[in-house]
Amino acid sequence: MIRIGYPSGYWGDDQAAPSRMLESAADLDYLAMDYLAEITMAILKRQQERDETLGYARDFPALVEKLLEDLVDQDVTLLANAGGVNPESCKDAVMEVAANADADVSVAAVAGDEILERIPGLREQGIEFDNMDSGRSFETVADDLVAANAYLGSFPIAEALDEGADIVVTGRCIDAALAMGPMIHEFGWDPDQYDNLASGLVAGHLLECGAQVTGGVFLDDWEDVDFMEMGYPIVEMDADGEFVVTKPDGTGGLVNEATVKEQLVYEIKDPNAYHTPDVTADFTTPQLNQVGENRVRVTGCEGTAPPESLKVSALYRDGYKAQLLLTYSWPDALNKAERADDVIRGRLDRADVALSEIRTEYVGYNGCHDGISPRPEDPNEIVLRIAVKADGKEAIDSFGKTAIPIAIAGPPNVTPLVSGRPDPEPVLSFWPCTIPRDAVEPTLTVESTGVN
Incomplete structure (x- = not known):
């Protein structure tokens, strides 16, 4: 044993x-x-x-x-x-x-x-790295790949x-x-x-x-x-x-x-x-x-x-993201947060901010159980979370500049959960694929301190 x-x-x-x-x-x-x-x-x-x-x-x-x-x-x-x-x-x-x-x-x-540097040569040999979950072509992310490990x-x-x-x-x-x-x-x-x-x-x-x-x-x-x-x-x-x-x-x-x-x-x-x-x-x-x-x-x-194949975990550059977190307190905390979201979205539309994705959550209500939990009658506080994604930093910067004024130009009883304007963060997305096992060669090195 x-x-x-x-x-x-x-x-x-x-x-x-x-x-x-x-x-x-x-x-x-x-x-x-x-x-x-x-x-x-x-x-x-x-x-x-x-x-x-x-x-x-x-x-x-x-x-x-x-x-x-x-x-x-x-x-x-x-x-x-x-x-x-x-x-x-x-x-x-x-x-x-x-x-x-x-x-x-x-x-x-x-x-x-690590096979990142080997992928071009492997593709010339006819090995495809299409997404094993969605079937999406590897061509769509090939130029943005940052890591690939079998x-x-x-x-x-x-x-x-x-x-x-x-x-x-x-x-x-x-x-x-x-x-x-x-x-x-x-x-x-x-x-x-x-x-x-x-x-x-x-x-x-x-x-x-x-x-x-x-x-x-x-x-x-x-x-x-x-x-x-x-x-x-x-x-x-x-x-x-x-x-x-x-x-x-x-x-x-x-x-x-x-x-x-x-x-x-x-x-x-x-x-x-x-x-x-x-x-x-x-x-x-x-x-x-x-x-x-x-x-x-x-x-x-x-x-x-x-x-006969090994799974490969690859990551590729996929734009930028940011999130805004605002806490609204009782009374009518959820109503205030919903009104703030409506105003922010309206201002983003008016400014024509080029976002590829936007998601709103009301933490304390639907952050974990969206569509399942009953609506609370009058919670003590609600955190409004608005998360966005865009192809470039400029759109994320515009989101922050457009959204943050709601802190004083919007519903009452609000405080930012984190200070400052949201900054763009790079998005690295997961790309699962496979490779023939005989195309991967593990290496081993062993070294001794030789003290004794």
């Missing part, structure tokens, strides 16, 4: 959680941390364009510095996709931290996922561990790969052991959002969950693919069948066929059983062969 802790579900998660897990969880073998979302890749790409040595989560090396002594003393291997669009530079930064601490460790970088699987991570890596950083891979890689390495699972790989995928999927599986954002009985010292998840995986989801003793949060089920169905699309680079898993097959306090055993996972 191996024990994998997962104290980070995204870049910006609780920075103290990894240290707490190392302190409170006994006999951990691996610590895995997720940093990446689609928009994160675009942010990191912009940073790399300003400085070619950047493009990774720059707070990760500092975190390694805090954790390093405990990782070495407890013989815990650390894995993270903090490499972003520049895993090699991330590895170098971690190596510098380890060398300065006189720590004898090996650090690996798994890369090869989702790598788990076997390159397992190879890094086979090479003796103590710390593994990756670029874009499926989130579950950070947990599956150690399982493949430890148990020697082959690429065609689909049921075992499906078990690893289910386990990694349950881990990948951190505290979501241990009571975070839990829909049922959330009032009784201790959120102050949230316990982050641990998976105890057996070689046969059966595993237990748990958390460190004495920590907050909750692990039961309901918390595990909620995470199991998170972002899976077709539950009968969850496609990844390593396996296609049937998420209707796992059986869950409560086997102790904060311990849920998962068995029966089944899988089949993976698809």
Whole structure:
């Protein structure tokens, strides 16, 4: 059996959680941390364009510095996709931290996922990158593309561990790969052991959002969950693919069948066929059983062969956006906000402001449940949110100049939620597509500090 802790579900998660897990969880073998979302890749790409040595989560090396002594003393291997669009530079930064601490460790970088510069040549070979959801032609966004990364699987991570890596950083891979890689390495699972790989995928999927599986954002009985010292998840995986989801003793949060089920169905699309680079898993097959306090055993996972293509997460420049936020207070708060919206829209029409999209929400009434919630009789306050999008900055500037005078030239009892005129923000839109798996070649570099 191996024990994998997962104290980070995204870049910006609780920075103290990894240290707490190392302190409170006994006999951990691996610590895995997720940093990446689609928009994160675009942010990191912009940073790399300003400085070619950047493009990774720059707070990760500092975190390694805090954790390093405990990782070495407890013989815990650390894995993270903090490499972003520049895993090699991330590895170098971690190596510098380890060398300065006189720590004898090996650090690996798994890369090869970034395909942006290769797309023109791949298209000449006949590979199309049309939108896999809408069918829209890639030609419509080709000139505005800013990032394109294929989702790598788990076997390159397992190879890094086979090479003796103590710390593994990756670029874009499926989130579950950070947990599956150690399982493949430890148990020697082959690429065609689909049921075992499906078990690893289910386990990694349950881990990948951190505290979501241990009571975070839990829909049922959330009032009784201790959120102050949230316990982050641990998976105890057996070689046969059966595993237990748990958390460190004495920590907050909750692990039961309901918390595990909620995470199991998170972002899976077709539950009968969850496609990844390593396996296609049937998420209707796992059986869950409560086997102790904060311990849920998962068995029966089944899988089949993976698809012949890999998913690509691409981002393209898609104009500019801004939002206006105004709070209207009782009495007649909603009526005031609706009147203000009418006036602002009328002024925008009169000024012929070239907006491509405009959306109004009345937060406190329909910001979450538009068209479903009943109209409140007389709420204490309503936040008027007007969001706009345009092809160019000029239209967004005009929106701000036209809309903000409503603060004194409009309905009463109003205060801006944020100060100043709305500024244009660039929009980066998501473009999902696919690429043949044999067109993507993962790379691996492993380097040792050589201290001892």
